[in-house]
Amino acid sequence: xxxxxxxxxxxxxxxxxxxxxxxxxxxxxxxxxxxxxxxxxxxxxxxxxxxxxxxxxxxxxxxxxxxxxxxxxxxxxxxxxxxxxxxxxxxxxxxxxxxxxxxxxxxxxxxxxxxxxxxxxxxxxxxxxxxxxxxxxxxxxxxxxxxxxxxxxxxxxxxxxxxxxxxxxxxxxxxxxxxxxxxxxxxxxxxxxxxxxxxxxxxxxxxxxxxxxxxxxxxxxxxxxxxxxxxxxxxxxxxxxxxxxxxxxxxxxxxxxxxxxxxxxxxxxxxxxxxxxxxxxxxxxxxxxxxxxxxxxxxxxxxxxxxxxxxxxxxxxxxxxxxxxxxxxxxxxxxxxxxxxxxxxxxxxxxxxxxxxxxxxxxxxxxxxxxxxxxxxxxxxxxxxxxxxxxxxxxxxxxxxxxxxxxxxxxxxxxxxxxxxxxxxxxxxxxxxxxxxxxxxxxxxxxxxxxxxxxxxxxxxxxxxxxxxxxxxxxxxxxxxxxxxxxxxxxxxxxxxxxxxxxxxxxxxxxxxxxxxxxxxxxxxxxxxxxxxxxxxxxxxxxxxxxxxxxxxxxxxxxxxxxxxxxxxxxxxxxxxxxxxxxxxxxxxxxxxxxxxxxxxxxxxxxxxxxxxx
Amino acid sequence: xxxxxxxxxxxxxxxxxxxxxxxxxxxxxxxxxxxxxxxxxxxxxxxxxxxxxxxxxxxxxxxxxxxxxxxxxxxxxxxxxxxxxxxxxxxxxxxxxxxxxxxxxxxxxxxxxxxxxxxxxxxxxxxxxxxxxxxxxxxxxxxxxxxxxxxxxxxxxxxxxxxxxxxxxxxxxxxxxxxxxxxxxxxxxxxxxxxxxxxxxxxxxxxxxxxxxxxxxxxxxxxxxxxxxxxxxxxxxxxxxxxxxxxxxxx
Numbered sequence: 071x072x073x074x075x076x077x078x079x080x081x082x083x084x085x086x087x088x089x090x091x092x093x094x095x096x097x098x099x100x101x102x103x104x105x106x107x108x109x110x111x112x113x114x115x116x117x118x119x120x121x122x123x124x125x126x127x128x129x130x131x132x133x134x135x136x137x138x139x140x141x142x143x144x145x146x147x148x149x150x151x152x153x154x155x156x157x158x159x160x161x162x163x164x165x166x167x168x169x170x171x172x173x174x175x176x177x178x179x180x181x182x183x184x185x186x187x188x189x190x191x192x193x194x195x196x197x198x199x200x201x202x203x204x205x206x207x208x209x210x211x212x213x214x215x216x217x218x219x220x221x222x223x224x225x226x227x228x229x230x231x232x233x234x235x236x237x238x239x240x241x242x243x244x245x246x247x248x249x250x251x252x253x254x255x256x257x258x259x260x261x262x263x264x265x266x267x268x269x270x271x272x273x274x275x276x277x278x279x280x281x282x283x284x285x286x287x288x289x290x291x292x293x294x295x296x297x298x299x300x301x302x303x304x305x306x307x308x309x310x311x312x313x314x315x316x317x318x319x320x321x322x323x324x325x326x327x328x329x330x331x332x333x334x335x336x337x338x339x340x341x342x343x344x345x346x347x348x349x350x351x352x353x354x355x356x357x358x359x360x361x362x363x364x365x366x367x368x369x370x371x372x373x374x375x376x377x378x379x380x381x382x383x384x385x386x387x388x389x390x391x392x393x394x395x396x397x398x399x400x401x402x403x404x405x406x407x408x409x410x411x412x413x414x415x416x417x418x419x420x421x422x423x424x425x426x427x428x429x430x431x432x433x434x435x436x437x438x439x440x441x442x443x444x445x446x447x448x449x450x451x452x453x454x455x456x457x458x459x460x461x462x463x464x465x466x467x468x469x470x471x472x473x474x475x476x477x478x479x480x481x482x483x484x485x486x487x488x489x490x491x492x493x494x495x496x497x498x499x500x501x502x503x504x505x506x507x508x509x510x511x512x513x514x515x516x517x518x519x520x521x522x523x524x525x526x527x528x529x530x531x532x533x534x535x536x537x538x539x540x541x542x543x544x545x546x547x548x549x550x551x552x553x554x555x556x557x558x559x560x561x562x563x564x565x566x567x568x569x570x571x572x573x574x575x576x577x578x579x580x581x582x583x584x585x586x587x588x589x590x591x592x593x594x595x596x597x598x599x600x601x602x603x604x605x606x607x608x609x610x611x612x613x614x615x616x617x618x619x620x621x622x623x624x625x626x627x628x629x630x631x632x633x634x635x636x637x638x639x640x641x642x643x644x645x646x647x648x649x650x651x652x653x654x655x656x657x658x659x660x661x662x663x664x665x666x667x668x669x670x671x672x673x674x675x676x677x678x679x680x681x682x683x684x
Numbered sequence: 685x686x687x688x689x690x691x692x693x694x695x696x697x698x699x700x701x702x703x704x705x706x707x708x709x710x711x712x713x714x715x716x717x718x719x720x721x722x723x724x725x726x727x728x729x730x731x732x733x734x735x736x737x738x739x740x741x742x743x744x745x746x747x748x749x750x751x752x753x754x755x756x757x758x759x760x761x762x763x764x765x766x767x768x769x770x771x772x773x774x775x776x777x778x779x780x781x782x783x784x785x786x787x788x789x790x791x792x793x794x795x796x797x798x799x800x801x802x803x804x805x806x807x808x809x810x811x812x813x814x815x816x817x818x819x820x821x822x823x824x825x826x827x828x829x830x831x832x833x834x835x836x837x838x839x840x841x842x843x844x845x846x847x848x849x850x851x852x853x854x855x856x857x858x859x860x861x862x863x864x865x866x867x868x869x870x871x872x873x874x875x876x877x878x879x880x881x882x883x884x885x886x887x888x889x890x891x892x893x894x895x896x897x898x899x900x901x902x903x904x905x906x907x908x909x910x911x912x913x914x915x916x917x918x919x920x921x922x923x924x925x926x927x928x929x930x931x932x933x934x935x
Contacts, residue, residue: 071788074784074787074788075788077784078773078776078780078784081776081780081784082773082775082776085775085776085777085816086775145773146771146773148771149771149772149773150788151736151737151771152735152736152737152760152765152767152832153760153785153788153789154756154757154758154759154760154761154789155757155788156757322737323736323737323738323739324738324739325698325738
């Protein structure tokens with residue numbers, strides 16, 4: 071049975087791999103391979119460190135699917151709910167399919183570091199390593215499946231969606247703020263003094279360290295411990311499979327109970343068309359689990375992001391919590407129309423309602439985001455700000471609130487990403503679609519809308535005129551209101567003219583029809599040649615490094631006169647080179663984004679044979 | 685001989701709403717059983733619980749005497765199901781889907797391939813050889829779902845709205861297939877809203893209303909000398925006024 075399931079998955083993958091997916095797989099595989107090789111290098115250095123790195127691999131496997139959107143769902147348990155197969159056997163079979171793909175191969179390379187480490191433990195250690203390596207790979211894959219299973223059942227409720235948002239946001243914050251952790255490690259002087267003994271035993275007691283513990287025990291001739299560690303891994307795999315098979319049964323034989331609406335809906339008509347849409351949207355924000363998840367993700371992200379630097383005693387980020395929440399909320403809401411799926415037909419058969427549809431959605435988004443963001447900004451500025459911070463935070467908050475409200479409308483009708491229809495979702499809010507590119511673009515665009523307000527605030531500080539500083543708030547409010555109005559207008563005009571095309575895009579999703587070359591993968595209407603696609607993917611993935619950490623962050627640090635240099639290249643130079651180098655990095659990032667955007671467009675235009683009828 | 689399908693006081697509650705309230709039905713082997721009822725009466729919920737797709741709060745379901753929830757593996761092997769709104773691996777072609785499911789049902793490679801080919805041909809899906817299931821029309825999805833239900837040669841078919849959105853020619857083909865299946869000793873349970881179709885095809889019928897069985901038994905007993913439609917309206921207690929409509933629409 072495992073063989074049939076694997077053949078099935080391979081066939082599904084073959085039908086769904088388009089240019090961008092293949093390129094993504096190659097890029098991801100190469101990045102993973104680099105990390106795996108790094109793990110092998112660590113194996114030659116230090117056992118404690120290796121155990122810690124293995125723990126990172128384990129957590130990566132457990133949290134990775136959350137981060138990338140619910141894991142691989144090409145072969146779903148629902149497809150087999152009618153078959154006379156024992157759930158434990160099905161779980162085993164589905165686990166087998168989980169080994170198909172690039173990540174397990176990469177992990178096999180990473181865990182083969184055990185064999186390198188075992189070199190100093192003699193033949194016995196090496197033999198145990200050979201047994202432990204495949205077991206460790208099986209363990210991380212099984213625990214990863216279990217995690218997805220738990221989330222898949224948990225996130226079917228509102229509480230679960232919010233919890234999943236918390237986990238998801240924590241994961242993102244750790245990735246984004248890892249420099250704080252590195253900084254903390256330097257401060258606590260871990261590298262020269264080595265790890266404390268408690269750390270060594272903790273990383274070995276974690277399941278990720280059991281393989282390593284077995285090798286070390288075998289090297290000492292302590293066969294009892296070695297056997298116990300290896301058997302422990304097997305037992306944990308079996309336990310994970312057992313629990314997972316239970317969850318599979320639950321998933322296929324219960325229906326998610328949707329939150330029972332409390333309101334009557336009678337107040338809807340009283341507010342005019344815009345009010346009606348806004349009321350509908352507000353209800354959707356709280357009742358659609360995916361939207362609940364995305365909104366809470368933004369809130370947790372902003373709060374945690376600014377809290378993490380407290381580890382190294384830096385309070386200066388707290389005033390920006392509200393702004394971060396707004397920016398992230400705009401980024402995750404930019405697929406506003408895509409999230410509702412083909413219910414867009416309701417707007418299409420009611421000509422003239424496009425304006426209300428867009429304005430109502432903007433109003434609802436502002437009502438959802440602005441109060442939280444304002445409270446966070448005020449509280450954060452009181453806690454971590456100074457007198458001069460107030461005009462900065464308030465003006466930029468106003469600017470990004472307005473800019474965000476405008477951009478979500480505009481981007482959602484120009485860059486629509488097809489998502490599973492709301493009525494066909496398994497209840498898992500992680501199925502938000504391939505919105506990664508959209509999210510990063512929005513992060514950038516929303517940040518840009520804050521530039522005028524920021525400039526005025528800068529002028530106020532530079533001239534030391536509080537009046538000018540406070541004018542920044544006016545400027546922020548003005549640009550915000552203007553952008554909301556203008557982008558919203560562009561959006562409802564486009565919705566009116568391109569509505570049927572948007573509906574068609576949502577219907578077709580992203581499929582590669584066997585035998586035909588044309589693909590309708592979200593925004594990319596024409597399939598790029600693999601090389602160009604890889605280049606575009608590369609540009610989009612790596613443009614953020616010169617733009618943010620090497621460009622804008624050092625500029626900000628120079629501006630505020632901070633003295634921490636970390637890995638920011640510009641800060642290691644001396645004047646007059648610091649600012650130009652940072653600016654050059656920003657320019658480099660911008661150029662990368664520019665080419666990442668225009669290369670697909672060139673290709674679009676160069677190939678008139680392929681029309682956009684899909 | 686055990687009933688082909690037996691529902692024994694099945695009950696299900698969704699939050700405050702009781703969807704199915706102690707439904708008991710017995711489908712004799714070799715019968716063509718029609719399940720009718722208004723929208724939201726609990727037909728789909730009852731059928732889902734009967735075939736092992738939704739765990740009931742109370743009661744039992746048995747397929748040829750095998751308890752669906754105590755021994756799901758044995759029960760599922762004896763039944764072919766066309767569920768409502770079924771999940772399918774969308775990125776497979778029809779032939780691939782049938783072949784893999786046949787293999788998972790325990791058929792060998794040759795049998796699975798041959799059966800898939802035959803079903804595709806009969807249901808006229810063989811022209812769409814290069815189309816993925818995700819690009820199928822609603823009717824085509826129904827047909828491929830029907831094919832997955834028949835693949836393993838079960839003695840009982842449970843079909844939720846099998847004729848919905850299917851074109852007239854395919855509908856005739858499917859009716860012919862089902863009639864032949866029953867003539868050969870198989871049993872069919874289907875739910876439908878089309879009374880004329882149920883009257884023509886079925887020899888037994890059950891009327892479900894507000895989660896309860898309003899009437900059940902051989903067709904003629906339930907009809908009681910009238911048309912099924914009239915009897916249905918009477919049973920569900922609907923107040924049908926031919927001319928009723930929104931006041932602003934007619935003028």
